[in-house]
Amino acid sequence: MKKVFYFMDWGIFGLRSYYYMLLLFHILTGNEYSPRLLVNIVWLLAAFIIPILFWFPQLRKNKEWFILLELLLGGSFYMKSFMQADHLGSVDYLIPSLTIGYLLTRKTAWTVPVLLLLPFTSMLFGKVTWDLALGSSSDNFLFSFIGIWVNFIAIAYHEKNKLAKEIDEQNKLLTQYAAEIERMTLLEERSRMSKEMHDTLGHSFISLIMSLDAAIALLDKNPNLAKEKLVGIRGLTEQNLDEMRDIVHKMGEEEDISLVDHVERLVNTFREHTGTVIRLTLNGTERTIRFEVRQSIIRVIQESFTNALKHGKATEIELSLHFSPSTLRVTVQNNGKPLGKIEYGFGLTTMKNRIEMLGGTFSISALAVTGAEVRCEIPLKGDTLDAKNKSTPS
Structure with a gap:
């Protein structure tokens, strides 16, 4: 899909370049050398080159300045040529109108009425008839509308590509x-x-x-x-x-697999299926924990990973397990989107309940710049969490 998007950008750019090169060739071959010809050549080159300093396919994307300079330089050259009687019927502004329509944004929506009024403005200063101005204005509007339509198709392809990528990521998560x-x-x-x-x-x-x-x-x-x-x-x-x-x-x-081994397996699997950068930090000496408790901790870590990728669009995750003689502290940080108002839906409520059932505490908060942090602290003293060898010899 990206190739189609690039093709549209370069196609519009190529048409505009062809238009100005053709116009320059027409001026050079149809007139003898004079100061006026030199001014026209410089004017035309400025109208072609200066706007592309602000918009060039895949390199520069300041559309607002491009459109403004296109109207000031190219539009003024068009008006000047349109007002000259010897150019009547042979001057158009169609390809620039197409380009402006293609690059149109909400901030530059005012340029469409300007394109419509340019030919009529020429009536005030030159030998331009009403019929000719109306025809040229209609052509400008039509080509700008075609540019808007082409831009709409490009955006549709881009959004489709983006949606397909998100669906692929979700499929990897689900897998x-x-x-x-x-x-x-x-x-x-x-x-x-x-x-x-x-x-x-x-x-x-x-x-x-x-x-x-x-x-x-x-x-x-x-x-x-x-x-x-x-x-x-x-x-x-x-x-x-x-x-x-x-x-x-x-x-x-x-x-009987240890919590650390289980976490490392989860990290490796998640990293392999999603391509997310995950860094695991282990502090302290691991305690032997009952199967049911390990399962609850793994579920919370897994849900934190899933939320970071699904809702936060994170690309990096930091997982830390800190073992102390009396507690286990689990911290999951990500570099995803800034965390807004925290709403405890089904996922967060389930995570919170799992930890609180173990006698621990659960919290989620925004980081200083971007992303979020999930923090759990679980007590490891007493019969509730400590694993004991309760099996009887056979």
């Missing part, structure tokens, strides 16, 4: 967010299954071993052979129990 939800869902399911297997299958195997022990002790017929076979079954059962325990421990490994 990353969906992948994280899927991973978290799988993690929770693995944790549930591992606990279920430990409580059910483990108990069944232990009961089986106890039953076999009783059977071995009660066997009277051919006790030697029976005991030999039962001992073999018992050994196999014990082996199966050990294998089941290994599976349970492997399934529960994701649950």
Whole structure:
């Protein structure tokens, strides 16, 4: 889409350049050398060169000054030529009118009536008839309207390109967010299954071993052979129990991942999918934190990242985790748009509730220049947050 936008800029610029070069060639070939000819040449070159000092495709974009100088220099040359009887019917201001219409802004909307009045003004000083002035004025208006229409198309393409880029960024966010939800869902399911297997299958195997022990002790017929076979079954059962325990421990490994490892994984994934610059700072010694608490902290960090990119249009994010003996402080800063009035919608309310349920504090504030800062402080003392080894030996 950008190529189309550039093409329109350069197309209008090329048409204007062609117009002035053609007019200059006409003056040079149609007149003998004289001081008047020299003045006309200098005047025409000034009308061509000086305005492009303020607007040049992709380099200079001061449209207001370009239009003003175009009217003063090019418009005055047009009026002077239009008033001369020998140029009647051969003088036009169509391409400059097209250019002015293309570059028109709200501040320069007054130039359209000026374009309409230029031919009529010439009637006061030259041999210009009403019909000729009306025709020239209509042509100027038509071409300025075409320029406005072309500009509208250029803006439409630009906005479409911008919207497509935003949609692409949102799709990346949604993809990353969906992948994280899927991973978290799988993690929770693995944790549930591992606990279920430990409580059910483990108990069944232990009961089986106890039953076999009783059977071995009660066997009277051919006790030697029976005991030999039962001992073999018992050994196999014990082996199966050990294998089941290994599976349970492997399934529960994701649950035992540290908070820092989880945060680093989230940062790397978010950086990869969105292209956002994220800097992670770790201070202090990490504490072992229960699974549920880690999940709440990760969710808050994830939502902060998403808000920074979605609402703040941030390109850089600073994430800091500070571990102290009694608290964990999480700070997320971004360089996005200036933060206006803070309204606690669903996302911020959910983040605040998550932290307050852990006994902590949540705040969001604007930075000194631009962007926003999310700050959370969570206590790490007591049974509420400290992770304790509560598993019972099997």
